[in-house]
Amino acid sequence: MLPVARELTSSWLRRLALSYGLPPQDLLRAALSGPHPVRIFRVPKAGLELFVNSLAQTALARFAGIAPTQLTSLLPSLEPAEERLGDDVPRAAWYAPRLRWITACPPCTALAWMPRQPVLLYPAAADHICLRHRRWLLAHCRKAVFIPLQTLPEVLAAHRRHTALARTHPQAEEIVALAAAVVWSWQVQGWTGEAIWQHRTHRLASLTGCTASAVAAHALLPYPETIAVARLIGDARWQQRLRARATTAGPAAATGLLLEELGRRINRPWLSDWLTAHTRTRRRRPGQDPAINDPLQQWLNSLTHTDSTDSSTLWSVPAPATRPLEYSDRTGFLLTTGHRTAVEEAKATSLAGGWEPGIPLHIGPEPPLRP
Numbered sequence: 001m002l003p004v005a006r007e008l009t010s011s012w013l014r015r016l017a018l019s020y021g022l023p024p025q026d027l028l029r030a031a032l033s034g035p036h037p038v039r040i041f042r043v044p045k046a047g048l049e050l051f052v053n054s055l056a057q058t059a060l061a062r063f064a065g066i067a068p069t070q071l072t073s074l075l076p077s078l079e080p081a082e083e084r085l086g087d088d089v090p091r092a093a094w095y096a097p098r099l100r101w102i103t104a105c106p107p108c109t110a111l112a113w114m115p116r117q118p119v120l121l122y123p124a125a126a127d128h129i130c131l132r133h134r135r136w137l138l139a140h141c142r143k144a145v146f147i148p149l150q151t152l153p154e155v156l157a158a159h160r161r162h163t164a165l166a167r168t169h170p171q172a173e174e175i176v177a178l179a180a181a182v183v184w185s186w187q188v189q190g191w192t193g194e195a196i197w198q199h200r201t202h203r204l205a206s207l208t209g210c211t212a213s214a215v216a217a218h219a220l221l222p223y224p225e226t227i228a229v230a231r232l233i234g235d236a237r238w239q240q241r242l243r244a245r246a247t248t249a250g251p252a253a254a255t256g257l258l259l260e261e262l263g264r265r266i267n268r269p270w271l272s273d274w275l276t277a278h279t280r281t282r283r284r285r286p287g288q289d290p291a292i293n294d295p296l297q298q299w300l301n302s303l304t305h306t307d308s309t310d311s312s313t314l315w316s317v318p319a320p321a322t323r324p325l326e327y328s329d330r331t332g333f334l335l336t337t338g339h340r341t342a343v344e345e346a347k348a349t350s351l352a353g354g355w356e357p358g359i360p361l362h363i364g365p366e367p368p369l370r371p
């Protein structure tokens, strides 16, 4: 039984163990057994990922009957080998995953599913949506969980554009991360009550059976706007146009042009006026840099002051403006009261995990140096 591409090593091992009728730890011990003693740290609790050193990688590949390079190309957590486990004997350890993961679309991976053991995947760029079955895939260790998207056509349309961006732009993930920070800066300024988002919030709440508070921090809500921003700032022709406007008419004119176009694309014609007024208000606060929490303005400043061939710093997100990765952190920003209840509800309905826009960052505690 081979892994599915980008599968969690623990998901593959659990499926393998079920096919042999063995507990995962016993199967792992058998797969690693050889001339050396085998060391396995911790037990395979639900939600944990399996990390192995290079000797254990070789043993797992031998057990699967494939080349070690093929195994590492399929299982992201194997690359690089877990050096902190040491390399004297085959060693393995069960730790919290360090990347976001999702439960695969059941009809698309039906052959690989085992009873109560779905295929768990680390999603690449735009893999959090199955376009064929119109689902936003969530994260649960034991069962299929997803949001049906039939009544959210704007999310499906955004996903088509996101897929195209990921296919054509080598820095698509960085661009989407910056766009997510831009839209997050709007969300925390009180946009959550704005008509389009409010309507989408109610649809998402009814689809998931949750309250509006529990879905407020989910990545689906700002997704169409995030991809619209990403497409515009990632478009070389628009970058050229903004540079030209800044040169001929000054930075304020370039900002105006960018906001007008963004407002048109996200169907908020008031965007430019609203943000200009907001910036003016913020500038009145003493001692605060007006651009500190404005990743869009920072991007534009960087674009218009950078040589066109140098884009190394163009997509960096200023730390204070980053969209928080943790659901509970975002909920805390977006709700004035009841955020603990909202987070518990989101966790109970699998909304708190899963894909997040941008670069896959390491999350959760790092394993100790020596278990």
Ligand SMILES: [Zn+2]
Pocket (backbone or CB within 6 Å): 105, 106, 107, 108, 130, 131, 132, 133
């Ligand atoms: Zn599917």
